[in-house]
Amino acid sequence: MKLKLEATPDNLHPDIEKIVLELDRRCFPTDGAVETSDGCYWWVVWDGVKPVAFAGMRPCREKCNEGLVALTRCGVAKDYRGQGIQKKLIRARVAYAKRLRLRQVVSYVKNWNLASANSLIGCGFKLYRGVWGGKGSLHFYRDLV
Numbered sequence: 001m002k003l004k005l006e007a008t009p010d011n012l013h014p015d016i017e018k019i020v021l022e023l024d025r026r027c028f029p030t031d032g033a034v035e036t037s038d039g040c041y042w043w044v045v046w047d048g049v050k051p052v053a054f055a056g057m058r059p060c061r062e063k064c065n066e067g068l069v070a071l072t073r074c075g076v077a078k079d080y081r082g083q084g085i086q087k088k089l090i091r092a093r094v095a096y097a098k099r100l101r102l103r104q105v106v107s108y109v110k111n112w113n114l115a116s117a118n119s120l121i122g123c124g125f126k127l128y129r130g131v132w133g134g135k136g137s138l139h140f141y142r143d144l145v
Helices: 016-027 085-099 114-122
Strands: 003-008 041-047 050-059 068-076 104-110 126-128 137-143
Touching (some): 016 041, 050 085, 085 104, 085 114, 104 114
Parallel strands (some): 068 104
Antiparallel strands (some): 003 041, 104 137, 126 137
8 A cells, every 4th residue: 555645734735624624523533623724734644545644733823932833633544543654744744843943843642542642752752741732631842953
């Protein structure tokens, strides 16, 4: 199987919102829908013409957080899990943040989601004590400079 990662920073794909929302519903059927129109950059993984994974990244716009970017929702369709796709999406977003000359990437996962936590750790992220993302979240950061 040949999968293709398509970066869509600046929402270059005309149907990106629809694609991300559909993948979000497939990957997280019991969660509320992801916010797609808030300045997020999106990446989509394709198996031919079928989108099978997505991930977002949102630059922090507050003056106190200049140079910081947050990895947002990342989902991989059930049949495609366990193939390293989430790590590829993490690496793609970190690389883009470096190109933007940002200084740090942050993210969080729910404390029961050990697979995602291990993916972040495997990509060089470190655990820290954070307050965002809700109760029961593990917070991670990675310096880029």
